[in-house]
Amino acid sequence: MTATVESAPYTVEEVCEHFDPVMGLEVHVELNTDTKMFCGCANAFGAEPNTNICPVCLGLPGALPRVNGTAVESAITIGLALNCQVRERSGFARKNYFYPDMPKNFQISQYEDPIVFDGYLDVPLDDGGTWRVEIERAHMEEDTGKSLHIGGATGRIHGADYSLLDYNRAGVPLIEIVTKPIVGAGVRAPEVARAYVTALRDVLRGLAVSDVRMDQGSMRCDANVSLKPKGTEEFGTRTETKNVNSLRSVERAVRYEMGRHAGVLLSGGTIRQETRHFDEQSGTTSAGRPKETFADYRFFPEPDLPPLEPSRDWVESLRAGLPERPWERRARIQTEWGLSDEELRDLVNAEALDLVADTVDAGAPPEAARSWWVSYLAQQANTAGVTLPELAITPVQVARVVALVGEGTLTNKLARQVVDGVLAGEGEPDEVVSGRGLAVVSDESALTTAVDEALAAQPDIAEKIRAGKTKAAGAIVGAVMKATRGQADAARVQELVLERCR
Amino acid sequence: MSWDTQRSGAGPVDSELVSLDAAELARRIHAREVSSVEVTRAHLERIEAVDGPAESGVHAFLHLDADGALAAAGAADRAIADGGPVSPLAGVPIALKDNLTTTDMPTTCASRILEGWRPPYDATVVTRLRAAGLVPLGKTNLDEFAMGSSTENSAFGPSRNPWDLTRIPGGSGGGSSSAVAAGESPLALGSDTGGSIRQPGAVTGTVGVKPTYGTVSRYGLVAFSSSLDQIGPCARSVLDAALLHEVIGGKDANDQTSVSAPLPPVVEAAQAGARGDLAGVRVGVVSEFSGEGYHSGVLAAFTDAVRVLGELGADVVEVSCPSFAYALPAYYLIAPSEASSNLARFDAMRYGLRVGDDGEHAADEVMSLTREAGFGAEVKRRIMIGTHALSAGSYDALYGKAQKARTLIVRDFTAAFETCDVLVSPTTPTTAFAIGERSDDPLAMYLADLCTIPSNLAGNAALSVPCGRSADDGLPVGLQVMAPALADDRAYRVAAAYEAATAGSAAGPRIPELRALETSR
Numbered sequence A: 001m002t003a004t005v006e007s008a009p010y011t012v013e014e015v016c017e018h019f020d021p022v023m024g025l026e027v028h029v030e031l032n033t034d035t036k037m038f039c040g041c042a043n044a045f046g047a048e049p050n051t052n053i054c055p056v057c058l059g060l061p062g063a064l065p066r067v068n069g070t071a072v073e074s075a076i077t078i079g080l081a082l083n084c085q086v087r088e089r090s091g092f093a094r095k096n097y098f099y100p101d102m103p104k105n106f107q108i109s110q111y112e113d114p115i116v117f118d119g120y121l122d123v124p125l126d127d128g129g130t131w132r133v134e135i136e137r138a139h140m141e142e143d144t145g146k147s148l149h150i151g152g153a154t155g156r157i158h159g160a161d162y163s164l165l166d167y168n169r170a171g172v173p174l175i176e177i178v179t180k181p182i183v184g185a186g187v188r189a190p191e192v193a194r195a196y197v198t199a200l201r202d203v204l205r206g207l208a209v210s211d212v213r214m215d216q217g218s219m220r221c222d223a224n225v226s227l228k229p230k231g232t233e234e235f236g237t238r239t240e241t242k243n244v245n246s247l248r249s250v251e252r253a254v255r256y257e258m259g260r261h262a263g264v265l266l267s268g269g270t271i272r273q274e275t276r277h278f279d280e281q282s283g284t285t286s287a288g289r290p291k292e293t294f295a296d297y298r299f300f301p302e303p304d305l306p307p308l309e310p311s312r313d314w315v316e317s318l319r320a321g322l323p324e325r326p327w328e329r330r331a332r333i334q335t336e337w338g339l340s341d342e343e344l345r346d347l348v349n350a351e352a353l354d355l356v357a358d359t360v361d362a363g364a365p366p367e368a369a370r371s372w373w374v375s376y377l378a379q380q381a382n383t384a385g386v387t388l389p390e391l392a393i394t395p396v397q398v399a400r401v402v403a404l405v406g407e408g409t410l411t412n413k414l415a416r417q418v419v420d421g422v423l424a425g426e427g428e429p430d431e432v433v434s435g436r437g438l439a440v441v442s443d444e445s446a447l448t449t450a451v452d453e454a455l456a457a458q459p460d461i462a463e464k465i466r467a468g469k470t471k472a473a474g475a476i477v478g479a480v481m482k483a484t485r486g487q488a489d490a491a492r493v494q495e496l497v498l499e500r501c502r
Numbered sequence B: 001m002s003w004d005t006q007r008s009g010a011g012p013v014d015s016e017l018v019s020l021d022a023a024e025l026a027r028r029i030h031a032r033e034v035s036s037v038e039v040t041r042a043h044l045e046r047i048e049a050v051d052g053p054a055e056s057g058v059h060a061f062l063h064l065d066a067d068g069a070l071a072a073a074g075a076a077d078r079a080i081a082d083g084g085p086v087s088p089l090a091g092v093p094i095a096l097k098d099n100l101t102t103t104d105m106p107t108t109c110a111s112r113i114l115e116g117w118r119p120p121y122d123a124t125v126v127t128r129l130r131a132a133g134l135v136p137l138g139k140t141n142l143d144e145f146a147m148g149s150s151t152e153n154s155a156f157g158p159s160r161n162p163w164d165l166t167r168i169p170g171g172s173g174g175g176s177s178s179a180v181a182a183g184e185s186p187l188a189l190g191s192d193t194g195g196s197i198r199q200p201g202a203v204t205g206t207v208g209v210k211p212t213y214g215t216v217s218r219y220g221l222v223a224f225s226s227s228l229d230q231i232g233p234c235a236r237s238v239l240d241a242a243l244l245h246e247v248i249g250g251k252d253a254n255d256q257t258s259v260s261a262p263l264p265p266v267v268e269a270a271q272a273g274a275r276g277d278l279a280g281v282r283v284g285v286v287s288e289f290s291g292e293g294y295h296s297g298v299l300a301a302f303t304d305a306v307r308v309l310g311e312l313g314a315d316v317v318e319v320s321c322p323s324f325a326y327a328l329p330a331y332y333l334i335a336p337s338e339a340s341s342n343l344a345r346f347d348a349m350r351y352g353l354r355v356g357d358d359g360e361h362a363a364d365e366v367m368s369l370t371r372e373a374g375f376g377a378e379v380k381r382r383i384m385i386g387t388h389a390l391s392a393g394s395y396d397a398l399y400g401k402a403q404k405a406r407t408l409i410v411r412d413f414t415a416a417f418e419t420c421d422v423l424v425s426p427t428t429p430t431t432a433f434a435i436g437e438r439s440d441d442p443l444a445m446y447l448a449d450l451c452t453i454p455s456n457l458a459g460n461a462a463l464s465v466p467c468g469r470s471a472d473d474g475l476p477v478g479l480q481v482m483a484p485a486l487a488d489d490r491a492y493r494v495a496a497a498y499e500a501a502t503a504g505s506a507a508g509p510r511i512p513e514l515r516a517l518e519t520s521r
């Protein structure tokens, strides 16, 4: 079917002359646990289709779910970081609906008693202020498989010639974080929406519970928008926009829907409660296939899983282990390192700030740590087509390289080779140093200098060598080995001596 | 291969072997008086003689694996010959209800929608049976997805009661009960959601046990109603059931509803009970389980059983459990509700039947066409009831209210067990009815589980032990013994004492009926 693209004739300023926008944001986050939510299959992105599957996540008859304790821990930690209450007794529920990529045709989720609820996040805005977004709840659920619809015009199931199903993602642990209605943001509503999702992403990254990659789908946002005529209290009819795959899209989707709603309402129309699809290219939304029937998910308590009753001690130990909030950490770092706003922004944009900070925490001086991440490592990431956090080197490893340079074991040039070795999977920096023989004395220039010095110190022997008596080179090699306390490669020194005397 | 050539003169022992209890078979096999292969072969021959044809035989089995059984028996014989420790039932044949997953046999749930499906994994109970050296013979018939009380809802035709082949063998586990009653297998596994082990046990004169919910893993049991389903033993003696119970029971990490508490000492209890002393045991007769709808012959047999328990030293009192009146309606909301969700997975996408995959139909249409063609009428009825009970407009009035009734039933049990160690009742209000008699009247069919359902709703232990025969029609009657959760041993003790006191009359002559069956064919 062809989607009708409706125009959004009103700017947010115009919209807000007549209406107050109301938003509700639902963010799904895939947890980065080793295994899936209810079975032992690997939770991995990008594997061959249908390789990380078992009777449980395929929903085979007779199979039963078993809860992943790490996922529960992550859910509680997320709740605590969002200032939520942790429910003493919560449970799973079944959400029933038919879809080919849902192995059981129900999703194990949480319904009336989510594990964490009633929290808030103070979200930093562009002007330095903050906006408090209230959190309704966060709950655990399992992801569905993936459908790939082949043929047809839209890439959706209707009109496709056939579909391929990949159940690797089925059963991957998800946390759904739902805000309370965000009211009163006015013209800043699109910005608040983007700022909230950004802040949430940063918090979750700080907790290391998820990859939070919107481009890979490990973080997904559904934006609910409605308009309330100024001076009234009742919320308008809302639409839910899906397929919002970047932070920028969150802002654009909210802005577009605000304008579209206003256009419909001001021309005397009514908004249909529906799911809409965001198009990254055009920045517009389009209606999904209208639902013929009201979706009744027939939630009921999951009889295969007992209630969750996290102990108070456990919850408190998780609370005690919460890291500093990312933006608070940023402010502290900026002061401590004396960074300009621009320098700070560059670090943040390059996703380097946390890496630099962690490198500093691991013992490196701030300037050296920053320099490594924004120059050499940034180039390597660029060449490899990955982001800095995805590079196969940790802040602790970078700090060790910095230390090796500091103590004179490595020159800067050698240090880059050590980093290359770490990136190539050759092990820890010290292992690369010994594996590649990269202590400072194997530095060609250093060795050449040592050879030249030895030749200069024994000009008669140098003369003999130049005259073709290569056996005389032994004396020079011996002197170089002595000067480098035996750490040079003698054969290479021999070659160098002959080269320098050619 | 020396295990059967070592024995000489393996004469016509068949009819004797197939009449022996599992404990006695195990004793002889372990003493190497007979080999497991001979025992297995005898049962395979028995099945050959009486099970078919599907239209007129016992029809207990949907699938037979003679080669697999003989191989397993051979392995058991070698283990015994090696002299190492073997489990108490090693070498004994067993039949498996066809809603338990098995890697070497299909698992159909007696449904067209799963016809021919070969699971890639064994149910935990099957794994445990294999590890204990039991010999799976095949898969037994049931009402489709265990929904029914007669096996008439099997897509592959009903099983028949060995006592009278025109009658039902109970359900849903009528295949397992009739296999045990007919001497086709000394043991079987069933699953009991509202009485599907106990009611077939009662009407076929065999022992059927529903263990405490959570004490036997459900992993690999194709779910009908997850909060009610419980796997349990079918046998010809209380001790045999206890021996099997100990093989299959205990915590399983793959089933998070399985409990960590140690399994009650059921074998010990069965042995203690067989010594016949029930002094000081408080037995409560549930007054609600009598009256209209109960056959006089069933009530007479039950009254006589209560008298026997008194003679064995038990203190018999009458107790009232008024909320049991809600059990049947609550069950017929909760079980279909869970079933409507559990059976949603049969959608033609990954396994089983697929209808309409012709390039003309969209995925949702293929799902609908498959479910329309693959499910029988009773399954559809329950899916619809359950879907309705969970829907937004009726959840509170139906599913919610049923859960409240369930709480009241639990309270009645709790109160009754404050004054009684066990409760007793007839297992089912009538003896085996005729095939076809209740097919058009689901409500009459549902009444067969009137006495058994409360224990599923409360999750406590309950069993049925043969209780003589009805004076009305000469058919077997069952005595139900109910015990608190995790006190299964009490039910075993009382049942074993009763069984010992009535030996030869209560269990009834099982095999002669089958002789008649054989010669008639």
Ligand SMILES: [Zn+2]
Pocket (backbone or CB within 6 Å): A036, A039, A040, A041, A052, A053, A054, A055, A056, A057, A058, A171
């Ligand atoms: Zn899995």
